[in-house]
Amino acid sequence: MAKSAEKLPRGIDRKPGGQYRARIFRDGKRHTLGAFQAIGDAEAALSIARGEIARGTFVPPDEQKAQRIEAAKERQRARISVDQLAEQWFAWLEKIGRSRGTVYTYRSRYRTHIAPTFGVRPVVDVTGDDVDDWHADLLSAHGNGVARPAYLTLSSLFQYAAGKARDQPRSFVPLIPESPVQTVGATKHKRVKDGGDTVLTPSQVRQVAAEAPERYKLAVLLSGTIALRLGEVLALRRGDVATDPHGQVWLRVERQLQARGQGLYVSPPKSEAGIRDLPIPAHVAEHVTDHLKAHVARAKASLLFPRTNKGAEFTHPNTLRNAFNSAVEAAFAGMDEEDQPGPAVFHTLRHSALTRLGQQGATLAELMTFAGHSDSSTVLKYQHSTRNRLAMLAASLEEGAGA
Structure with missing residues (x-):
């Protein structure tokens, strides 16, 4: 005689392996509560679920599982330290194409000024008060010149x-809802007397060039007249110099020498605007031919300012900086203090050239071309003289109206 089928309570069936499976309907969907060896356990699971439904507290098992997984991930994210976050950030910056020099600068600031305070702390534990205290201490110890860039790095x-x-991918799961880096006034730029405000006259630029070593005279003149950066000067090659049919000498700028991290290396400009063709003034062009003959090898790829005469190795930026500093000291030695220019560093040459261009009435677009900037706000300061002249004109109109 065939064995009769086992009669089971509603919501329970038996799996092929013999376990009792408990299931319940909720919101038009069947939810599996689990599989049990004993029918009593399955009935207990059903009873608990029905009670939770009646009280409005029922959470389906699949949702409970998802919640447990998310909670575990949240606990894992909560354990991520600022050091670990920084390494992820640096790797991401490299992946999206930030320059080697930029990433090196961020790493250096982080290692020197951020890691000692925040490195081992969990990201989620860093508060706005912590950041305010850190910034205040850094500002007091090192000044705004150090505190501001370090703060900007921490903010990023x-x-x-x-x-x-x-450019952060949407798939990234945030570790925190909002950044705690919100210190009021921390991003404000405060000028320091480091040569950034000094403007050398054309005559003073020629004086400094005259005191520089022979192989660097042209470097001083180029930066002081067409506003080249130090790294751009040292990356120039013979093939970058060309003369058009009208006799105008042009200089192609399309690379820069970097000295951050391990050794010297060449990189492209930060933006397309940094790649530019600049006209060399006639009084400087006169020196170009002599410099090429005396100091540069004949191949087009030969460096314009090699470490040794007609050599193939780059001059280290610090070598040119030191030569410039010595030339400045020699050029203005013996002058009365009131006749001397302010503090000057190599960047002063570029600043001076752009300032004079602004004084001559260069448009914003022209200043951006000479400077190699894609952001107009960076060169607006060089138009201050033009704005002063406009203000004087406006004042004269007012005087005329009262006549």
């Missing part, structure tokens, strides 16, 4: 942690 790091960095 925590924007990444919050999933709000530019």
Whole structure:
């Protein structure tokens, strides 16, 4: 005689392996509560689920599982330290194409000024008060010249942690809802007397060039007249110099020498605007031919300012900086203090050239071309003289109206 089928309570069936499976309907969907060896356990699971449904507290098992997984991930994210976050951030910056020099600068600032305070701390534990105290201590110890860039680096790091960095993939799961780096006034630029405000006259630029070593005279003149950066000067090659049919000498700028990290290396400009063709003034062009004959090898790829005469090795930026500093000291030695220019560094040459261009009435677009900038706000300061002249004109109109 065939064995009769086992009669089971509603919501329970038996799996092929013999286990009792408990299931319940909720919101038009069947939810499996689990599989049990004993029918009593399956009945207990059903009873608990029905009670939770009656009280409005029922959470389906699949949702419970998802919640447990998310909670585990949240605990894991909560354990991520600022050091670990920084390494992820640096790797991401490299992946999206930030220059080697830029990433090196961020790493250096992080290692020197951020890691000692925040490195081992969990990202989620860093508060706005912590950042305010850190910034205040850094400002007191090192001044705004150190505190501001370090703060900006920390800000970028925590924007990444919050999933709000530019070009950040949507798949990134934020570690924090908002960045705690919100110190009022910390991003404000405060000028220091480091040569950034000094403007050398054309005559003073020629004086400094005259005191520089022979192989660097042209470097001083180029930066002081067409506003080249130090790294751009040292990356120039013979093939970058060309003369057009009208006799105008032009200089192609398309690379820069970097000295950050391990050794010297060449990189492209930060933006396309940095690649530019600049006219060399006639009084400087006169020196170009002599310099090429005396100091540069004949191949087009030969460096314009090699470490040794007609050599193939780059001059280290510090070598040119030191030569410039010595030339400045020699050029203005013996002058009365009131006749001397202010503090001057190599960047003063570029600043001076752009300032004079602004004084001569260069348009914003022309200044951006000479400077190699894609952001107009960076060169607006060089138009201050033009704005002063406009103000004087406006004042004269007012005087005329009262006549």
